[in-house]
Amino acid sequence: MATTTYADGLEKTEALPVPSKLHEWIVTVDHKRLGIMYIATSLFFFAVAGVLAALMRAQLAFPNGKVLPPEVFNRLFTVHGTTMVFLVGMPFFAGLANYLVPLMIGARDMAFPRLNAFGYWMFLFGGILLYFSYVAGEGLAGHGTAPDVGWFAYAPLTERAFSRGTSTDYWILSIVISGIGSTASAINVIATIMSMRCKGMTLARMPLFVWLMLVVSAMVVMALPPLTAAQMMLLLDRYLGAHFFDTQAGGSAVLWQHFFWLFGHPEVYILMLPGFACASEIIPVFSRKPIFGRAAMIGATVAIGLLAVGVWAHHMFAVGLSSSSNIFFVASTMLVGVPTGIKIFNWLGTMYGGKLRFDTPMLFCVAFLFQFLIAGLTGVMMAAAPFDWQLTDSYFVVAHFHYVLLGGLLFTLFGAIYYWFPKATGRMLNETLGKWHFWLLVVGFHMTFDTLHFAGILGMPRRIYTYAAGRGWEGLNLLASIGVIFQAVAVACLIWNIIRSLRQGAPAGNDPWDAWTLEWATTSPPPEYNFAVEPRVRSSRPLWDLKHPEDPDWKYE
Amino acid sequence: MTPTIAIQQTEWTLPDRGRVGVICLIATEFALFTIFVVAYVFYIGKSLTGPSPSQVLELPVWPTICLLSSSVTVGIAARALKGNQLRKFKMWTAVTILLGLEFLRQTALEWRHLIADWHLTITTNLFGTTFYSLVGLHAGHVVLGLTLLLLTLGLGLRGSMRGQGRRFELLAWYWHFVDAVWVVVFTVVYVIGR
Numbered sequence: 001m002a003t004t005t006y007a008d009g010l011e012k013t014e015a016l017p018v019p020s021k022l023h024e025w026i027v028t029v030d031h032k033r034l035g036i037m038y039i040a041t042s043l044f045f046f047a048v049a050g051v052l053a054a055l056m057r058a059q060l061a062f063p064n065g066k067v068l069p070p071e072v073f074n075r076l077f078t079v080h081g082t083t084m085v086f087l088v089g090m091p092f093f094a095g096l097a098n099y100l101v102p103l104m105i106g107a108r109d110m111a112f113p114r115l116n117a118f119g120y121w122m123f124l125f126g127g128i129l130l131y132f133s134y135v136a137g138e139g140l141a142g143h144g145t146a147p148d149v150g151w152f153a154y155a156p157l158t159e160r161a162f163s164r165g166t167s168t169d170y171w172i173l174s175i176v177i178s179g180i181g182s183t184a185s186a187i188n189v190i191a192t193i194m195s196m197r198c199k200g201m202t203l204a205r206m207p208l209f210v211w212l213m214l215v216v217s218a219m220v221v222m223a224l225p226p227l228t229a230a231q232m233m234l235l236l237d238r239y240l241g242a243h244f245f246d247t248q249a250g251g252s253a254v255l256w257q258h259f260f261w262l263f264g265h266p267e268v269y270i271l272m273l274p275g276f277a278c279a280s281e282i283i284p285v286f287s288r289k290p291i292f293g294r295a296a297m298i299g300a301t302v303a304i305g306l307l308a309v310g311v312w313a314h315h316m317f318a319v320g321l322s323s324s325s326n327i328f329f330v331a332s333t334m335l336v337g338v339p340t341g342i343k344i345f346n347w348l349g350t351m352y353g354g355k356l357r358f359d360t361p362m363l364f365c366v367a368f369l370f371q372f373l374i375a376g377l378t379g380v381m382m383a384a385a386p387f388d389w390q391l392t393d394s395y396f397v398v399a400h401f402h403y404v405l406l407g408g409l410l411f412t413l414f415g416a417i418y419y420w421f422p423k424a425t426g427r428m429l430n431e432t433l434g435k436w437h438f439w440l441l442v443v444g445f446h447m448t449f450d451t452l453h454f455a456g457i458l459g460m461p462r463r464i465y466t467y468a469a470g471r472g473w474e475g476l477n478l479l480a481s482i483g484v485i486f487q488a489v490a491v492a493c494l495i496w497n498i499i500r501s502l503r504q505g506a507p508a509g510n511d512p513w514d515a516w517t518l519e520w521a522t523t524s525p526p527p528e529y530n531f532a533v534e535p536r537v538r539s540s541r542p543l544w545d546l547k548h549p550e551d552p553d554w555k556y557e
Numbered sequence: 558m559t560p561t562i563a564i565q566q567t568e569w570t571l572p573d574r575g576r577v578g579v580i581c582l583i584a585t586e587f588a589l590f591t592i593f594v595v596a597y598v599f600y601i602g603k604s605l606t607g608p609s610p611s612q613v614l615e616l617p618v619w620p621t622i623c624l625l626s627s628s629v630t631v632g633i634a635a636r637a638l639k640g641n642q643l644r645k646f647k648m649w650t651a652v653t654i655l656l657g658l659e660f661l662r663q664t665a666l667e668w669r670h671l672i673a674d675w676h677l678t679i680t681t682n683l684f685g686t687t688f689y690s691l692v693g694l695h696a697g698h699v700v701l702g703l704t705l706l707l708l709t710l711g712l713g714l715r716g717s718m719r720g721q722g723r724r725f726e727l728l729a730w731y732w733h734f735v736d737a738v739w740v741v742v743f744t745v746v747y748v749i750g751r
Contacts, residue, residue: 112578222585244686249683
């Protein structure tokens with residue numbers, strides 16, 4: 001009776017033919033399958049966007065590069081940015097939330113399984129639409145072009161007069177469609193967390209991962225509409241001759257920037273908080289200590305979520321807003337440093353005095369702490385308006401946000417893959433390959449993005465497709481491009497590791513990391529119904545209670 | 558081994574997932590409308606050419622009465638369905654649909670007047686741009702709500718709405734939201750913007 005949450009004892013023995021298997025995946029509404037589909041698709045787009053980035057670095061490796069023509073370069077950075085934000089970052093964590101939230105709160109599925117499938121297919125076809133523009137941007141008969149307006153697509157560059165053809169429309173529609181998918185998935189996560197928790201899983205006992213996903217989903221629900229609305233207005237401008245961003249008819253180009261960044265800055269936290277969520281699960285388990293300052297972590301997360309909607313115009317210091325609004329956005333942006341600092345100290349506090357185990361997931365999280373700290377510090381630098389005026393639109397900005405999104409987000413994303421892969425597949429990822437992956441990525445990442453800070457300080461503008469020799473940028477750019485090779489090999493290690501482990505990885509068992517959250521209470525991979533008997537929870541570490549009946553957490557909480 | 562995770566004696570109730578979902582949907586729609594309203598307010602008086610709102614707009618009293626009272630009728634219908642009074646439910650749903658249709662008809666007449674008599678289209682000036690998109694976005698939501706109401710009425714006539722009170726209540730919430738947005742649109746477009 002006691003260990004009711006363990007093992008279902010059933011095994012599927014029937015081997016299905018390939019078409020039926022495929023059919024099963026296409027019609028599935030199971031949150032675990034959809035989660036895996038999200039993650040696999042986003043990793044595919046990640047590889048594609050990585051190739052685009054590598055092409056750009058190849059072009060910039062030497063002065064007067066001849067690898068790519070300028071118009072192709074413009075398309076590359078637009079599609080790279082759009083892909084990484086909308087087709088890699090958001091769906092990867094939508095997938096992780098899909099897979100893990102029901103398991104962590106002891107539920108059998110998401111609140112709306114069919115809506116879940118709808119969200120995935122919207123995301124997939126939104127992504128396909130973006131890349132389809134490469135073929136069909138000018139109509140199937142003509143030469144195809146991809147969008148080339150940059151990922152934030154400032155008006156009036158995007159207006160009909162300046163962006164002819166249909167490539168910009170592909171960009172708009174792909175983002176609107178994948179945005180509808182993201183909204184559907186976010187609503188689903190919120191409803192799941194609010195309404196599907198197992199007995200005893202109060203909000204106070206919920207794993208931090210679930211808490212952070214709740215905040216992220218609330219942010220998606222409230223922050224995506226400004227983008228959708230702005231895209232609708234842009235479509236009206238382009239197709240019905242409206243004048244929202246048409247400066248010749250009195251429309252405002254700055255209004256687009258306000259709307260875009262009203263979405264765009266919360267979006268940064270929508271991408272970043274899931275990384276925090278993974279770190280908050282991984283660091284305690286590999287430090288053998290409960291998270292330090294749990295309530296403060298939750299409070300800080302909510303604070304970040306609230307502050308996020310009041311900082312957008314720090315992307316617009318160079319526009320020429322009034323100095324009072326500049327001062328407001330400087331102050332509000334610097335405030336974000338407070339809850340973020342609380343988080344970093346809490347992760348350090350968790351590690352302090354713990355029995356640290358440096359398995360691959362933990363390595364990625366430790367590197368994340370260092371790199372994200374630096375990213376945060378350059379963020380505070382950029383938050384000061386005069387500093388921003390000096391370095392805006394330079395490679396310093398590029399290096400800063402890649403430090404946030406690669407050094408911070410991507411590292412936790414990889415940590416999450418190593419940590420939860422055994423749960424999803426029943427097999428461990430290889431540790432040796434994992435360490436190769438980690439160290440190569442660290443070396444490559446720092447070669448590329450540390451140097452780009454200096455290129456930016458030396459005045460290299462972002463988005464240039466080439467540069468003349470003799471400005472002191474050559475060495476830095478070459479080093480940055482060499483770093484890409486290391487990163488590419490690192491990702492190849494991961495892909496090889498995944499393929500190899502799927503075939504011959506060591507069996508994982510239910511709970512390979514000796515963790516404390518409910519997903520490790522069921523089999524790996526979990527059965528379709530997750531838990532044979534609904535779990536009951538009395539503390540924030542239900543598995544600890546189960547493993548240590550002599551000293552359970554609930555006595556102290 | 559003794560049970561380590563004891564059964565909690567207190568009752569375990571969580572909010573209904575449909576309600577949470579619809580509240581989230583309304584929240585995201587609310588944010589969408591907010592942006593269009595902000596754009597409208599931002600562009601008040603910024604048109605380079607005429608016609609201006611004070612010249613062409615008239616206070617839409619009758620359509621507002623229709624739409625706001627449809628909120629009452631949909632409430633009656635929802636309550637009737639919960640109490641299993643199916644005839645009453647069908648009747649009041651039909652009344653709601655008629656009121657909604659009348660609202661749309663009035664909007665259509667207003668637009669025809671603006672287009673035919675004042676030559677105001679979405680391309681004319683910033684007023685036209687923001688007016689047609691905001692009012693049109695709202696009208697689009699009315700159309701969506703009416704479609705869903707028609708669907709439920711159809712199901713009701715087929716006799717398959719018994720026991721669906723909880724679901725119909727969610728639709729009623731959505732309809733209330735569409736009405737509430739109209740109050741904002743009315744205030745911004747026809748009172749402040751004029």
